[in-house]
Amino acid sequence: MYKVKVYITLRESVLDPQGTAVKSSLHSMSYETVSDVRIGKYMELTIEQNNQDIDALVKEMCERLLANTVIEDYRYEVEEVVAL
Amino acid sequence: MYKVKVYITLRESVLDPQGTAVKSSLHSMSYETVSDVRIGKYMELTIEQNNQDIDALVKEMCERLLANTVIEDYRYEVEEVVAL
Secondary structure (H helix, E strand, O other): OEEEEEEEEEOOOOOOHHHHHHHHHHHHOOOOOEEEEEEEEEEEEEEOOOOOOHHHHHHHHHHHHHOOOOOEEEEEEEEEOOOO | OEEEEEEEEEOOOOOOHHHHHHHHHHHHOOOOOEEEEEEEEEEEEEEOOOOOOHHHHHHHHHHHHHOOOOOEEEEEEEEEOOOO
16 A cells, blocks of 8 residues: 655746735734745545556656646655555 | 745544545546545745744644644644755
């Protein structure tokens, strides 16, 4: 079994209105030292053992569904979990 | 300057309709080996140097604004960035 952590973030060149909104909320709560906020998605996938290459599988799922590669970047970490 | 990565996930006991929807989409795209999908938020904060304790500061921002601690858990990683 695999535990895969996927991090999806907007590309640097893309405006992040959600991040800007959170930053101004933090400033209004007196956290002025926060100079930038970028918000993205974090996914935890559980994938059963199979004979496919796990990296190729995750990459394909990210490219086809999980990330919008026009405006988003993705990275992932694969952890093999040994069933007890 | 600090780069802080914040991971906000729904508590295990809380239903994740978004995760369930993504899982069924993946299954319909023939990725049947995916047995679970949990979706959360990933935030990257840039915080300027200040005399406050960075851990206490981030914890407070999470508790007060970034996470809804009734249904969400949060964890974060702090990285100090030395300005060149």
